[in-house]
Amino acid sequence: MEKLNTGILIFDNVEVLDFTGPYxxxxxxxxxxxxxxxxxxxxAPFCVFTVSLSSSTIRATGGLQVIPDYQVWAAPPIDLLVVxxxxxxxxLLDDSPTLEWICRxxxxxxxxxxxxxxxxLYAKIGLLRxxxxxxxxxxxxxxxxxxxxxxxxxxxxxxxxxxxxSAGISAGIDMALSVVEHLHGKEVADxxxxxxxxxxxxxx
Amino acid sequence: MEKLNTGILIFDNVEVLDFTGPYxxxxxxxxxxxxxxxxxxxxAPFCVFTVSLSSSTIRATGGLQVIPDYQVWAAPPIDLLVVxxxxxxxxLLDDSPTLEWICRxxxxxxxxxxxxxxxxLYAKIGLLRxxxxxxxxxxxxxxxxxxxxxxxxxxxxxxxxxxxxSAGISAGIDMALSVVEHLHGKEVADxxxxxxxxxxxxxx
Numbered sequence: 001m002e003k004l005n006t007g008i009l010i011f012d013n014v015e016v017l018d019f020t021g022p023y024x025x026x027x028x029x030x031x032x033x034x035x036x037x038x039x040x041x042x043x044a045p046f047c048v049f050t051v052s053l054s055s056s057t058i059r060a061t062g063g064l065q066v067i068p069d070y071q072v073w074a075a076p077p078i079d080l081l082v083v084x085x086x087x088x089x090x091x092l093l094d095d096s097p098t099l100e101w102i103c104r105x106x107x108x109x110x111x112x113x114x115x116x117x118x119x120x121l122y123a124k125i126g127l128l129r130x131x132x133x134x135x136x137x138x139x140x141x142x143x144x145x146x147x148x149x150x151x152x153x154x155x156x157x158x159x160x161x162x163x164x165x166s167a168g169i170s171a172g173i174d175m176a177l178s179v180v181e182h183l184h185g186k187e188v189a190d191x192x193x194x195x196x197x198x199x200x201x202x203x204x
Numbered sequence: 205m206e207k208l209n210t211g212i213l214i215f216d217n218v219e220v221l222d223f224t225g226p227y228x229x230x231x232x233x234x235x236x237x238x239x240x241x242x243x244x245x246x247x248a249p250f251c252v253f254t255v256s257l258s259s260s261t262i263r264a265t266g267g268l269q270v271i272p273d274y275q276v277w278a279a280p281p282i283d284l285l286v287v288x289x290x291x292x293x294x295x296l297l298d299d300s301p302t303l304e305w306i307c308r309x310x311x312x313x314x315x316x317x318x319x320x321x322x323x324x325l326y327a328k329i330g331l332l333r334x335x336x337x338x339x340x341x342x343x344x345x346x347x348x349x350x351x352x353x354x355x356x357x358x359x360x361x362x363x364x365x366x367x368x369x370s371a372g373i374s375a376g377i378d379m380a381l382s383v384v385e386h387l388h389g390k391e392v393a394d395x396x397x398x399x400x401x402x403x404x405x406x407x408x
Contacts, residue, residue, distance in 0.1 A: 023220055061228075063252075169401050170402040
């Protein structure tokens, strides 16, 4: 089975759950249900790794120290791009190498998604122009300020409009499960949620 | 304000969300509500760090690489002990140094808690003897096998009976929020959940 390369961008002050929620979902999804199947990668449809612009250890919120699997230039081709948020995104809004990398990667990947304030970065490079999108509740205004053509969804947890964006932090779990459902069906997504003992929050 | 030292044990094959869910909750709780308060540690009631028996980089499930903040012998005194689960716990069931460290730390801390199959380790050292406890749904039988005196709760997400145990993976978020509520009240816990855009799952 060909696995989809799932690259999760990490950076200093990335919000911990923003990237680890989707990491958990994508890395623990199995096409074969149950717990035994999760002890190997045999029926895993995703190959998940973290990528970073720098080679150094990343300090996420709270100080969690994470070593990126790849620097972006050395990473395998990315099929699914995951851009988490966190206060570290504010610095990245002015960081050309990061913005250029996201722009190039999003253009060449199969699905580009963000969690929380990761949406600000897509907005900054114009990828949300005239699209519907969302972000953390405290950053909804900022998303509009960055690009006033965006239809900012205030009460939707996951917004699919070419780029997939999600509300804050824990909404990334629902976002990732919605991508699993899109690619592999509701049964596989629900079974992954059951494995995680996660009660999916569905938008109306 | 005196902060409670919150030590999260990590080890190879620890389940990612088992430890990062509580990490997110404890490290992002603020007594002062809102988002601005979360940019500093001023009103943070917990000082959160990861601890490990080894000095090496930890490989969590899926391969996530985490550097422990402290080796256990060098860690600050732990007030809140967090023992996550994951398939790596099966190896630890026969690892005397880990079991002895958990036993000693649990005896000296203010609150000892586990997520998912972390409960197996408390059971193995006898700390759940004659108590109510829970674990991941796939490990309920194993919990009973390790110590048949445990009243294993099958349908409860968070069980408080001296040691606090939780159901699988994402239930650790509810467990951590319940500890925040126990220590700082429902308003602070709910506000933290709101910041995380997490819908708390309450037991009946």
